[in-house]
Each structure stands twice: as C-alpha cells, then as structure tokens.
Amino acid sequence: MSSLLAHDVAGSGTAVLxxxxxxAGREQWDPQWEALTASHRVVRADLRGFGETPLPTESGWSDSTDLLALLDEHGIDQVAVIGSSYGGRIAMELATVAPQRVSQLLLLCTAYPGLPVTATVEAFGEAEEALLEAGDVEAAVQLNVETWLGPDADQSTRAELARMQRRNFEVQLPGPDDLGPARPELDAATIDVPTTVFSAGHDLDHFQHVARHLADTMPQARLVELPWAGHLPNLERPEQTTYLLLAELA
Known part of the structure; x- marks a missing residue:
C-alpha cells in the first residue's frame, strides 16, 4: 500500500484508475473489479478522508498530487480514469494538472464546480446538515442511501452503500469543518481528453445539468444517457455498467 492512500492494484494490460x-470508498468498484482486471491493470484508491485512508490534520493537500504519486509508485505513465460523482471531479482535476498522464476519462454522474446548484441539491444538503448537527448519523446515512441510489438498487446494495457512507462519516466528522484539499481551477473547455460523460435519468437534476454542460463544452466529450439509472449506476446495474465501461475502454 501507498504511504498515503489505501489502494489495490491487479491485472495486466492498459492501465485504468x-x-x-x-x-463510498474504493469498494464501490467491487462489482466491476474482476471483469476490469481480467483485461487491464487496474488501480483503485481511497482518497484522503474516505474508507481506509485517514483525513489529514491540516488543509491544503492535493488529491491529484496524491494520485500522481500513486501512479509513479506503480510505474504507470498514463492511465484511463473512471470517476463516479466526486471521483469524476478528481479525474478532471488530474487531467487538468497532468494531461499527459490521462489517456481517457469516463465520468459517471460526475460532480463539477461552478454551475448553479439546484433546489434539490440544496434541500439534500440542508437535510443532511440538520441530521448531523442533531447527532443522528444513522439517519444521515440512510438519507444518503435514499438520495443517491436509483430504483434498481436491491437491499444488499443499499446495505453496502450504507456501510461505506457510515465509514466515511466516522473518518470525516471528527475533523474541523473547514478542513479540505487544495483545488485546481477546472475549465471544461480546456480538458482536451477523449471523454465519455454518463448521465442518469433518476439522478438529481443538478448532475444531469452538469453532464450536458460537459458534453457541450469539453472538446472531445460525448454524452451517454442512462434512463434507468440513479446517481450510482455501477452499483444499481453492475453487469450492464461493466459492459458499458469495457466497451468505452476498448
């Protein structure tokens, strides 16, 4: 393991991050792990403050710097990056600060800064904050599960997401409210990497707006719409999402 990020590496072939x-944490990718590692060298990591990677004690760390160090550690010069939601934003940060290291972006219901936040996202944030301030962490966990998983997610998937979110709260809540990483400025128009942007029909409207904006703005992006999906399609329909990802990587 890296001294900074808890991670897994397996498989051989072209590299995928x-x-x-x-x-969630890196275990979000359990449903895709076996299929992806059968044909690619795959790295998955817990970013700082998630899963098994502790939260730093001071602000100012860089997720992209952490990931570049991880790739260097394993001798990986260039990588295709698959990012889900927050991970999609980090994928774009990586492509911004080190474009020569990123061969391709696959963005699943990605986050992206700078666009107006919709009322549904504001309502979620307010509800989560109120529950956490009241000390009802378990209710906040369940709020996240109900918000971010679409109708196709079964009970075992909901339980697994609850476990991952619960763990993230355990890691993050003891830290100061203003603790966070340094962020490079993102401009979709300058991220000139072959990109597939996945948008989900049951996702919050904000993320659907983000997907359309990126598809219209990034020089080499195309939009793939998943009308059946919520915010986390790789957990909701694992086999179908695995097929889609492998097809894009090919």
Missing part, C-alpha cells in the same frame, strides 16, 4: 464517489 478507478475513483469513488463521495458517499
């Missing part, structure tokens, strides 16, 4: 959403 998996970046998890903000409600």
């Amino acid at each position: 998996l970046l998890h959403s903000g409600v």
